[in-house]
Amino acid sequence: MPVTNAIARYWILNLAIEFPRKLSNFVPFVEEEHLNVRKIPGVAPTDYAAMFLELFDSGSIRLRSPSNDEEGEIAVSRSELESVLGARLLLPSVTSKIVMGPGRVRHSPINTDGSPDFGWELTQAGGEEWEALAQLNWERFINFCTDARSGDAWSSNLDSLMTELGWCRELHCVEIDRKTLSLEVLHDYSITYWKVLPVVYHATFRSKWAEYWWLGKGTVAPKWFRDWWLSRSHWYKEPWALPSWPAE
Numbered sequence: 001m002p003v004t005n006a007i008a009r010y011w012i013l014n015l016a017i018e019f020p021r022k023l024s025n026f027v028p029f030v031e032e033e034h035l036n037v038r039k040i041p042g043v044a045p046t047d048y049a050a051m052f053l054e055l056f057d058s059g060s061i062r063l064r065s066p067s068n069d070e071e072g073e074i075a076v077s078r079s080e081l082e083s084v085l086g087a088r089l090l091l092p093s094v095t096s097k098i099v100m101g102p103g104r105v106r107h108s109p110i111n112t113d114g115s116p117d118f119g120w121e122l123t124q125a126g127g128e129e130w131e132a133l134a135q136l137n138w139e140r141f142i143n144f145c146t147d148a149r150s151g152d153a154w155s156s157n158l159d160s161l162m163t164e165l166g167w168c169r170e171l172h173c174v175e176i177d178r179k180t181l182s183l184e185v186l187h188d189y190s191i192t193y194w195k196v197l198p199v200v201y202h203a204t205f206r207s208k209w210a211e212y213w214w215l216g217k218g219t220v221a222p223k224w225f226r227d228w229w230l231s232r233s234h235w236y237k238e239p240w241a242l243p244s245w246p247a248e
Contacts, residue, residue: 004047007040007244008047008051009051009054009129010129010239011040014037014130017122017192020064020121020193021119022120023085028092028093029045029093029094037238037239040246045093049088052085053082060122061120061123063081063119064119065118066118081118088116121193122193122194124194135237137236138235140234140235141156142160143191146207148209150206150207151204151207153203154191155201156200168207170213170214170225173210173211174209178205181203182203182204183201184201185200187199
């Protein structure tokens with residue numbers, strides 16, 4: 001397989017390692033800013049579409065409704081997927097980003113123009129293919145979810161979990177009521193929707209939104225904190241960090 005094909009497969013799989021995505025995220029236009037990714041140099045919209053079809057054929061991905069998260073996997077034939085990809089490739093290759101004014105940007109809702117779309121996610125086989133190149137460390141991965149009243153956090157490493165909770169206000173603008181904090185050990189648990197780990201630590205807590213800590217002090221976060229904050233996301237290799245990433 002040519003290097004570009006392997007990178008393209010990894011690039012697409014990498015989009016959905018934590019939650020499902022939509023075809024409209026990258027066909028016919030790669031939403032780099034919205035997805036926080038880099039386009040693959042020299043790869044055209046037709047190449048992304050062809051590689052997505054290959055991943056579908058190999059059972060590395062499955063399709064979902066683009067608008068109904070509760071529906072889960074949907075039955076779609078290869079010809080139907082080809083038809084949707086073909087229709088999307090005829091659309092203008094432009095971003096959905098809408099500038100609302102100085103410092104105000106949003107992305108237009110998916111399918112407001114009736115364009116065909118599919119949601120999609122990794123299968124276990126797709127996850128294993130991603131892991132083969134990711135050079136990952138699951139102990140550094142934290143799954144964190146909270147709202148205005150309560151939250152949950154999961155990690156396969158207790159120290160990583162405690163660090164996340166201890167710096168929660170600085171990292172998430174969330175203040176945890178430590179008196180309500182509860183911890184349990186889960187076995188053979190899905191740390192993501194496709195990955196099961198033998199041991200996972202799960203914390204639950206009451207919480208509330210809080211002012212960003214450094215802002216409350218009238219200053220910006222110091223460099224040491226910003227560097228550490230960025231390093232936390234490096235629990236695997238992004239496609240553009242791999243040696244086989246093509247030159248511009």
